[in-house]
Amino acid sequence: xxxxxxxxxxxxxxxxxLLFLLVIVVFPLGYAFWLSFHSTRFVDGAxxxxxxxxxxxxxxQSPGFWNAVAVSLHFAMVSTVFTLGIGLMIALILARIxxxxxxxxxxxxxxxxxxxxxxxxxxxYVLGGRSSIFTTLSYLFGFNTRVNLLAEGIVIEGLALGxxxxxxxxxxxxxxxxxxxxxxxxxxxAELDHCGPWSKFRYVTLPYIRYSLFxxxxxxxxxxxKTFELVYLQTGGGPGIASAxxxxxxxxxxxxxxNLGYGAAISLYLLLLFVALSLFLYVVWxxxxx
Amino acid sequence: xxxxxVKDLTKxxxxxxxxxxxxLEIKDQEVMVLVGPSGCGKTTTLNCIAGLEKPTxxxxxxxxxxxxxxxxxxxxxxxxxxSALLYPHLTGAQNIRMSFKAQKISREEAEARLAQVVxxxxxxxxxDKLPSQMSGGQRQRxxxxxxxxxxxxxxxxxxxxxxxDAALREELRSELLVLQKQLKTTMIYVTHxxxxxxxxADRIVVMQNGTICxxxxxxxxxxxxxxxxxxxxxxxxxxxxxxxxxxxxxNGVKFMFQGRFIDLPQRFRKAGFxxxxxxxxxxxxxxxxxxxxxxxxxxxxxxxxxAVERLGKExxxxxxxxxxxxxxxxxxxxxxxxxxxxxxxxxxxDNVFVFDAExxxxxxxxxxxxxxxxxxxxxxxx
Amino acid sequence: xxxxxxxxxxxxLVILWTAFPLYWFLxxxxxxxxxxxxxPPPFYPTKPTVASLATxxxxxxxxxxxxxxxxxxxxxxxxxxxxxxFILALSVTLITMPVxxxxxxxxxxxxxxxxxxxxxxxxxxxxxxxxxxxxxxxMLFLHLGLVGKLGGLILVTLTVTIPLLTWMLIGFFxxxxxVEALARIDGLSRMRTLIxxxxxxxxxxxxxxxxxxxxxxxxxxxxAHILVTGTPATTLPPVISGFLFMSPQPTxxxxxxxxxLIPPFLLAYWLQRYITTMNITEPIVR
Numbered sequence: 001x002x003x004x005x006x007x008x009x010x011x012x013x014x015x016x017x018l019l020f021l022l023v024i025v026v027f028p029l030g031y032a033f034w035l036s037f038h039s040t041r042f043v044d045g046a047x048x049x050x051x052x053x054x055x056x057x058x059x060x061q062s063p064g065f066w067n068a069v070a071v072s073l074h075f076a077m078v079s080t081v082f083t084l085g086i087g088l089m090i091a092l093i094l095a096r097i098x099x100x101x102x103x104x105x106x107x108x109x110x111x112x113x114x115x116x117x118x119x120x121x122x123x124x125y126v127l128g129g130r131s132s133i134f135t136t137l138s139y140l141f142g143f144n145t146r147v148n149l150l151a152e153g154i155v156i157e158g159l160a161l162g163x164x165x166x167x168x169x170x171x172x173x174x175x176x177x178x179x180x181x182x183x184x185x186x187x188x189x190a191e192l193d194h195c196g197p198w199s200k201f202r203y204v205t206l207p208y209i210r211y212s213l214f215x216x217x218x219x220x221x222x223x224x225x226k227t228f229e230l231v232y233l234q235t236g237g238g239p240g241i242a243s244a245x246x247x248x249x250x251x252x253x254x255x256x257x258x259n260l261g262y263g264a265a266i267s268l269y270l271l272l273l274f275v276a277l278s279l280f281l282y283v284v285w286x287x288x289x290x
Numbered sequence: 291x292x293x294x295x296v297k298d299l300t301k302x303x304x305x306x307x308x309x310x311x312x313x314l315e316i317k318d319q320e321v322m323v324l325v326g327p328s329g330c331g332k333t334t335t336l337n338c339i340a341g342l343e344k345p346t347x348x349x350x351x352x353x354x355x356x357x358x359x360x361x362x363x364x365x366x367x368x369x370x371x372x373s374a375l376l377y378p379h380l381t382g383a384q385n386i387r388m389s390f391k392a393q394k395i396s397r398e399e400a401e402a403r404l405a406q407v408v409x410x411x412x413x414x415x416x417x418d419k420l421p422s423q424m425s426g427g428q429r430q431r432x433x434x435x436x437x438x439x440x441x442x443x444x445x446x447x448x449x450x451x452x453x454x455d456a457a458l459r460e461e462l463r464s465e466l467l468v469l470q471k472q473l474k475t476t477m478i479y480v481t482h483x484x485x486x487x488x489x490x491a492d493r494i495v496v497m498q499n500g501t502i503c504x505x506x507x508x509x510x511x512x513x514x515x516x517x518x519x520x521x522x523x524x525x526x527x528x529x530x531x532x533x534x535x536x537x538x539x540x541n542g543v544k545f546m547f548q549g550r551f552i553d554l555p556q557r558f559r560k561a562g563f564x565x566x567x568x569x570x571x572x573x574x575x576x577x578x579x580x581x582x583x584x585x586x587x588x589x590x591x592x593x594x595x596x597a598v599e600r601l602g603k604e605x606x607x608x609x610x611x612x613x614x615x616x617x618x619x620x621x622x623x624x625x626x627x628x629x630x631x632x633x634x635x636x637x638x639x640d641n642v643f644v645f646d647a648e649x650x651x652x653x654x655x656x657x658x659x660x661x662x663x664x665x666x667x668x669x670x671x672x
Numbered sequence: 673x674x675x676x677x678x679x680x681x682x683x684x685l686v687i688l689w690t691a692f693p694l695y696w697f698l699x700x701x702x703x704x705x706x707x708x709x710x711x712p713p714p715f716y717p718t719k720p721t722v723a724s725l726a727t728x729x730x731x732x733x734x735x736x737x738x739x740x741x742x743x744x745x746x747x748x749x750x751x752x753x754x755x756x757x758f759i760l761a762l763s764v765t766l767i768t769m770p771v772x773x774x775x776x777x778x779x780x781x782x783x784x785x786x787x788x789x790x791x792x793x794x795x796x797x798x799x800x801x802x803x804x805x806x807x808x809x810x811m812l813f814l815h816l817g818l819v820g821k822l823g824g825l826i827l828v829t830l831t832v833t834i835p836l837l838t839w840m841l842i843g844f845f846x847x848x849x850x851v852e853a854l855a856r857i858d859g860l861s862r863m864r865t866l867i868x869x870x871x872x873x874x875x876x877x878x879x880x881x882x883x884x885x886x887x888x889x890x891x892x893x894x895x896a897h898i899l900v901t902g903t904p905a906t907t908l909p910p911v912i913s914g915f916l917f918m919s920p921q922p923t924x925x926x927x928x929x930x931x932x933l934i935p936p937f938l939l940a941y942w943l944q945r946y947i948t949t950m951n952i953t954e955p956i957v958r
Contacts, residue, residue, distance in 0.1 A: 009778070009782065009862050016771075020834070023831075024797060024805070024830075024831035024834075024835075025793065025796070025797050025800075027808060027812075028804070028805035028807075028808040028809065029805075031807075031808035031811070032804065032805070032807065032808055035807070035808075086689075090686055093679070093682045093683060093685075093686055094686070096679055097679075097683060102941070102945075104683060104686070104687065105944045105945075106940050106941040106944055107687060107690055107691060107940075108686055108687075108690055108944070109940050109943060109944035109947075110690060110694075110936065110937070110940045111690060112943075113887055113935075113936035113937075113939055113940045113943060114891075114933060114936050115887075115890070115891030115892075115893065115909070115932070115936075116891065116893065117891070117893040117909055117912070117913070118891070118912070118929055118932060118933065121697070121912065121916060121925070121929055122693050122694065122696075122697040122929070123693060124916075125696065125697045125700075125922075126693045126696050126697060130711070130713075131713045132713070133692075133696055133713070135712050135713060136712050136713050136714070136715060138712075139712040165689070165690075165693060169690075169944075170947075173944060173947055173948055174947075174948060174952070176948075177948040183373070183375060185371045185372070185373075185375050185448075186375055186377070188337075188340075188342045188362075188369070188371070189369075189371060189375050189376075189377070190377075191342060191361075191362050191363065192340070192342075192362050192363055192367070192368070192369055192440075193363065193388045193389055193391065193392065194363035194391075194392035194393075195392075203377050203379075203380070203388070204377070207377070207378055207379035208378075222799050225801075226799065226800070226801040227801075228801060228802065228803045228894055229893040229894060232913075233913065233916065247801050247803050247804075250801075250803050250804060251803055254803075254807055255898065260807055260811075263807065264807065267801075267803075267804035267807075270801065270804060271800075271804070274799050278799075
C-alpha cells in the first residue's frame, strides 16, 4: 500500500475541488463577464449582440444604479451596527445566566435558524403600517395613526432591524464563547483598581473579544451586501426604490427586465464592492488584531 | 497600623457552606498564612477580607473600623492573584499605573511610586512589554509591583507562586519576605503548599472544610499539632499513623499495636491526661523519628521494605508491616535498602503523638482545641 | 438583590426581542381568515382556531360552531413544497457532508503548496450573492433541460452549501487533537486514518455541520424562486412567496410559514449548544 505524501493526497482531494470550483466560480463569473459585454434580446430564444462597455457605462450613468449603491452601503452600515450592538448585548446578558440556560439559549438562537425569507415575511408584517405592533400601540394610547417602519426615510433601518434580528444570535454565541475564556479573577483585579462597569468592559472584556468583533463586522457587511431575499420579501425594493439594494437591482434588471448583460455588469460592480469593503475593513482594523 | 479582625465569618454559596463561623485576628505587620487542601475555604476567607465577596454572616474590622460594607477599593488593601494576573492588553507600566489611577494622587507621587516598585522588583525591562511577552517570573514580579504600587497597609496574596517552577518559586519567596519586612505591611498569604506556609509565616492558620483547625507559629503547628489533620498536613513526608489501643501498665501508659506493647514516655502521665482503658488511638510519628535497623534487640516492630526513594541527601523508605500498614521512614543515604529486605523499626518515642482514633484530637491537648476560637499565641521560643 | 432583578429584566428583554416578532406574525396562523382584516391589528388572535393550519394543507375544516373553512387554493402546492423541500434538504446534506469533510480536513490539517490560495478561493465563493450567479446557471439549465426539475435545484444549492460548510468546518478540524502521527505509527493510510479515527472524533462538528447544511438547503429561496416556482418541483419558499404576492391570505401564509419553521425550531437547541465548537472565527489564513 503506497503511502501518499501530503501533497499527493492534497492533489487527490483538491483536483475534484478545483473542478468543482471551476464549475461554481469560474463558470458563472466567466459567463457573467462575457455576458456583460453583450446586450440580450429574447426573440426566438436568446440573442446576444456584442456591445463593448456599453453596459458598464450605462450603469455608471444610471441614477437607479447609484441609488442602489447608496442603498446597499447604507443598509450594510446600519445592519452591521445593529447586528454587532444587539449581538454584544445579548452575549453580555447570556454570560450571566446560570439557571434556565438551555431554554433561554435555544430561544435566543432561534432567529438564526430561521431563513432569510421567513424573516422578511415576518418583519414585513411586524413593521408594515397596516399590521405593525406600533400601530396597535398607537391606537391603544389614543394616537390613532398608522406607524409604518417601512416607510420612505426609515425603510432601511426597518430592514436592518430584521437583518439584525436574524444574524445577531450567531454573533452573540461566538462572543459568548470568547467571554467565557476571560479569567474571572481579572474582574476582581479591576474591582480593586476601582474600575466601574464601563472600565471593566473596556479593560477586561473587550481585549478578549476584539478579534471576534472584527471578524463579525466583516461577516455582517458581506452578508448585508449579499442579501436579497430579505429585501425582496420584506419591502420589494420599495417604497419606490427606497430600499432597492444592488442585489435587488440586479434581480429587477436580469429577471424582470431580462437585460441579462446589464445585470451581469452590475453583478461585477457588486463583486468589486465586496472586495473593496473587505480590504478596507482589513486595512483599517484587521491588521491591528494579528 | 494595619490590624485585621474577622469575626464569625460565614460564607454560603447556594447550599454549600464555604466558610463557617470563622474568627481570626491578624496583627499589624504580621505574616499570616492560610493553608489547607483545596476547598477548605482559605481563598473565600481572603476574598471576604478583600471585599470581593460579601459575607453571608459576620463582620470584618480593619484597625477597629467595621469595613464589611466598604467596597474593596476603599479598604487599605492590595492583592496579588494566582497565575500572575495582569490586564493582557496593557504594558507592564500601564498595568502598574492602573493601580493608582483612581486614587487621585499627583503626577510626581505617581512617578515616584512607579520608580520605587520598579526598583524594588527589578522590572525596568518589563515596563514596555505586554504580559504575553514576559516570562512567568517576570509577570509575577510585575503583578507584585502593581500591588505594591497602591501603597496599601495590607497585602493579600492568593497562591501567587503556585504556577512557577520550583527554583523561581524559592527565589520569589525570599524576595517577598524581604519586601514585607522593608515595607512594613501586614501580609495575608494563601497557599496549599505547607512548605511555603512554614517558610513564610509568622503564624499559620490550618483550615479544613471551612473552619480553622489550628492557629499557631510554624513551630507550634509542627511540634504541637492539635489533630491528626494538622499533624498529617504539616511536614513532609507526612506523619505516619499507627492504629492501636491504650492500656494501663506498671510503668504508665502502654500502646498496644499488633499484639505488642510499647511503653509510652513520662509525659503521657501528666495530670489531666485522661484516657479509657482500651481506647482506640492513632500513634503519630514523623518519618524522621523512625530508625530502620537490620536487627536490634530494642526494636519491637518488624517489616519488609516496600519502596525506596533516593533523594540524594536522604532516602525515604516505605516499609510494609505484617498487618499490611505502611510506614515511611527517613534513612541516611549511605545505607542501602533493597525491596524485600526485612527491617526492624525503632520508633523514637520522645517525638510521638497520640490522637484519639475517633475524633482525631491530640490527646495531650484536649483542653485547648482551636476550632472556631482564637488560640492565644504562645511566646515565640526558638 | 437589585442586581438579580436587573439581570432577569434584561433576560426578559432578550426573550421579548427574540420571541415577539415570531408571536406577532404567527398569531395569524391560529386565527380565522377574517381576523387578518381587523384594524387596528389585535394583540391576540380574534378567534383562536386551527382552521388556517388545516386549510393551508388542503383540509376542509369545520369548527364547533359549524363554520366551514375551505381548503386553500394553494394547498396542493404547499404539500408538494413541503415534500420537495425535505427531499432537497436531505439530498443536499447527504452529498455535501462527505465532500466537505474531505475538503475541510485537507485544508485544516495538511500542509501543501497553494493551500492558502485555495482557501481564499473557497472563501470568495461564500461571499458571492446567489442572485449574481443564478443567471449563468439558469441559461445552462435551459440548455440542459434542468429548469423546473428538482435535480437542477439540488445541483445549484450545492454551490452554496459546499463552500459555506467548508469554511465553517476548517477551524473545527484544525482544532482536533493531532493524532495523525499516532495513526502513522500504527500503519494506517491517510484515508483510513480519516475514516476510522478522525471522523469519529469529529462527530459533534459533523453533526452540527449537517444540521446547518440541512437548514441552509431547507431555507434556500433565491435559486428555488428562479428555477422551480410554479412547477411540480417547487419547494416551500417559492410557495410562501406566492402566498404573499399572488393570493393574499395572511392566515394561511402564516400557517405555511409556521410549517416551514419546524426544522429550525427542532434544531435550534442542538445548534446553540455546539455551534461554537465550529470555531469559525479562527483566522483561516495564517
